[in-house]
Amino acid sequence: MCARPIVQMKNIEKHFGSVIALAGVSIDVNAGECHCLLGDNGAGKSTFIKTMSGVHKPTAGEIIFEGQPMDFTDPRDAIAAGIATVHQHLAMIPLMSVSRNFFMGNEPIKTLGFLRFFDHDYANRVTTEEMRQMGINLRGPDQAVGTLSGGERQTVAIARAVHFGAKVLILDEPTSALGVRQTSNVLATIDKVRKQGVAVVFITHNVRHALAVGDRFTVLNRGKTLGTAERGEITPEELQDLMAGGQELAELEGSLGGTV
Amino acid sequence: MSDTPQTVADERIKSMSRLRTALIRPELGGIVGTVAVFTFFLLFAFDSGMFNAQGVMNWSVVSAQFMIIAVGACLLMIAGEFDLSVGSMIGFAGMMIAIFGVTLDWPMWMAIALTFVICILFGALNGYIVVRTGLPSFIVTLATLFILRGFTIFIPQTIERKTIIGGIREAAEGDWLAPLFGGKILTGVFQWLGNAGIIDVFERGSRKGQPVVDGIPMLIIWALLLVFVAHVLLTRTRFGNWIFASGGDADAARNSGVPVNKVKILMFMFTAFCATVFATCQVMEFGSAGADRGLLKEFEAIIAVVIGGALLTGGYGSVIGAALGALIFGVVQQGLFFAGVESSLFRVFLGVILLFAVILNTYIRRIITGER
Numbered sequence: 001m002c003a004r005p006i007v008q009m010k011n012i013e014k015h016f017g018s019v020i021a022l023a024g025v026s027i028d029v030n031a032g033e034c035h036c037l038l039g040d041n042g043a044g045k046s047t048f049i050k051t052m053s054g055v056h057k058p059t060a061g062e063i064i065f066e067g068q069p070m071d072f073t074d075p076r077d078a079i080a081a082g083i084a085t086v087h088q089h090l091a092m093i094p095l096m097s098v099s100r101n102f103f104m105g106n107e108p109i110k111t112l113g114f115l116r117f118f119d120h121d122y123a124n125r126v127t128t129e130e131m132r133q134m135g136i137n138l139r140g141p142d143q144a145v146g147t148l149s150g151g152e153r154q155t156v157a158i159a160r161a162v163h164f165g166a167k168v169l170i171l172d173e174p175t176s177a178l179g180v181r182q183t184s185n186v187l188a189t190i191d192k193v194r195k196q197g198v199a200v201v202f203i204t205h206n207v208r209h210a211l212a213v214g215d216r217f218t219v220l221n222r223g224k225t226l227g228t229a230e231r232g233e234i235t236p237e238e239l240q241d242l243m244a245g246g247q248e249l250a251e252l253e254g255s256l257g258g259t260v
Numbered sequence: 261m262s263d264t265p266q267t268v269a270d271e272r273i274k275s276m277s278r279l280r281t282a283l284i285r286p287e288l289g290g291i292v293g294t295v296a297v298f299t300f301f302l303l304f305a306f307d308s309g310m311f312n313a314q315g316v317m318n319w320s321v322v323s324a325q326f327m328i329i330a331v332g333a334c335l336l337m338i339a340g341e342f343d344l345s346v347g348s349m350i351g352f353a354g355m356m357i358a359i360f361g362v363t364l365d366w367p368m369w370m371a372i373a374l375t376f377v378i379c380i381l382f383g384a385l386n387g388y389i390v391v392r393t394g395l396p397s398f399i400v401t402l403a404t405l406f407i408l409r410g411f412t413i414f415i416p417q418t419i420e421r422k423t424i425i426g427g428i429r430e431a432a433e434g435d436w437l438a439p440l441f442g443g444k445i446l447t448g449v450f451q452w453l454g455n456a457g458i459i460d461v462f463e464r465g466s467r468k469g470q471p472v473v474d475g476i477p478m479l480i481i482w483a484l485l486l487v488f489v490a491h492v493l494l495t496r497t498r499f500g501n502w503i504f505a506s507g508g509d510a511d512a513a514r515n516s517g518v519p520v521n522k523v524k525i526l527m528f529m530f531t532a533f534c535a536t537v538f539a540t541c542q543v544m545e546f547g548s549a550g551a552d553r554g555l556l557k558e559f560e561a562i563i564a565v566v567i568g569g570a571l572l573t574g575g576y577g578s579v580i581g582a583a584l585g586a587l588i589f590g591v592v593q594q595g596l597f598f599a600g601v602e603s604s605l606f607r608v609f610l611g612v613i614l615l616f617a618v619i620l621n622t623y624i625r626r627i628i629t630g631e632r
Contacts (some may be wrong), residue, residue: 093513104513118496
């Protein structure tokens with residue numbers, strides 16, 4: 001496993017008016033590792049990944065990507081740099097075919113004279129191939145995404161991000177709405193992607209899912225990192241305790257209207 | 261966990277029957293409807309003259325009119341928006357051509373070109389307001405519907421003290437652009453067909469010896485051209501993929517880097533373009549512009565598109581389907597006339613078929629998206 005961090009987030013702070021959503025979060029992610037970011041609701045997970053993917057600008061702190069300090073002004077910058085985010089929803093269009101979804105925004109072009117056409121043959125071939133590698137046998141590349149299960153949709157989204165050159169893949173609770181079988185498929189996909197050398201940031205609040213694929217675990221609580229543990233250094237019970245430890249406080253803060 | 265279970269798709273997804281696979285083609289409703297309508301009229305109105313040269317030309321022209329506006333409405337609906345101002349735009353565009361070309365006596369090509377520019381700008385404005393405010397296009401274009409209709413009545417009344425301006429055909433004489441909308445092609449072929457006795461010729465009167473159908477109106481050529489171009493654009497280009505994506509889920513499309521706002525504004529402009537083509541062909545044919553032209557056309561366009569299998573919610577549909585929807589319209593509207601049925605029943609038919617089409621489409625959507 002390569003130990004060079006591809007992304008370092010140093011003391012990231014993010015304030016929304018008087019609300020401090022992130023009060024100094026630091027993690028680093030290596031190429032080819034799956035770094036799990038755990039935390040209960042309101043811990044600041046969403047805000048943190050939005051900062052990482054260029055949606056929010058950090059109030060303070062540094063983002064270092066491949067050794068260079070980065071200053072993302074919008075998500076397009078982050079995508080161009082190679083940081084792709086797969087959202088739980090808002091990733092696929094159910095009415096469109098798998099191959100149309102796969103190449104959405106990156107359509108392959110075939111020129112015929114001065115006319116430029118969507119290269120369906122290429123798109124279908126690549127989509128079928130990529131899906132087979134991910135363990136999904138499509139009825140056909142023109143199958144609508146709507147007919148895929150939730151886990152398969154996540155897999156398509158992940159495969160798409162990797163195909164288009166993502167070096168860092170942020171997965172926002174990819175397993176939270178899935179059943180057991182589907183979850184195991186998504187976790188298997190994460191494992192495959194990691195082996196291809198992609199850095200995976202896996203956001204979840206399910207300790208078992210995190211332990212299944214994670215190399216390192218960072219727990220977020222009330223906008224702060226409680227620490228990072230290596231695989232094998234920590235038991236599920238300890239992780240669970242770390243996450244739940246701030247439960248009462250988080251609830252209290254929630255009732256005061258102060259959470260993110 | 262590191263070893264993937266070889267996921268077998270069949271385990272999750274029941275294999276689809278051939279019928280269901282065919283059902284999710286958006287054109288299906290249009291194809292079935294077209295076959296049904298032709299079968300019906302061939303059985304019940306064959307002797308009425310509906311299927312001789314004149315009759316065919318009659319319903320072809322009406323269908324082509326529907327087609328021109330349905331193509332615009334179709335792409336726009338797939339992109340997730342409506343345009344209710346199409347009918348008013350038709351009236352407005354015709355009136356502008358008349359004012360520029362007759363009242364102001366400008367060259368006809370200039371009148372036509374300027375009208376196209378103005379109308380497409382109105383389309384762009386519709387789109388711009390919709391994407392900037394995030395308001396439903398239904399409301400925004402409803403406002404445009406009234407604004408344009410108001411101007412279409414106000415302007416000629418103020419300038420000419422009337423709401424119908426004639427003399428367009430005379431003003432267009434010798435113009436190079438006007439025949440592109442009002443002319444006919446293949447007149448020689450039809451004359452030959454007439455001489456050869458394949459189609460009827462006039463027996464008496466000033467046009468004695470001329471065939472009853474003397475050429476294919478440019479209106480039909482425009483309709484076929486627009487259908488072809490829009491179909492290729494939608495199914496075979498990158499931009500077509502963006503149209504589907506913008507209507508399917510604008511946020512997901514934006515996340516993937518699709519310029520959703522640009523796509524939507526361009527589609528509003530295309531709809532306005534289609535409406536102006538319709539209007540130009542119409543004023544060239546009638547030789548006059550009237551303030552009440554194009555009434556209810558926006559709804560007829562939308563109904564044709566829905567019969568053609570497009571979803572009102574966007575993201576799914578077919579130009580070929582919309583064209584078939586327009587053909588069904590034209591054939592039924594004229595066919596009822598040929599069959600001697602009270603023409604008001606056409607509206608009853610419209611309402612019934614619209615309801616059927618929407619119910620069918622909703623069912624199809626469930627099949628595609630796997631909802632229950």
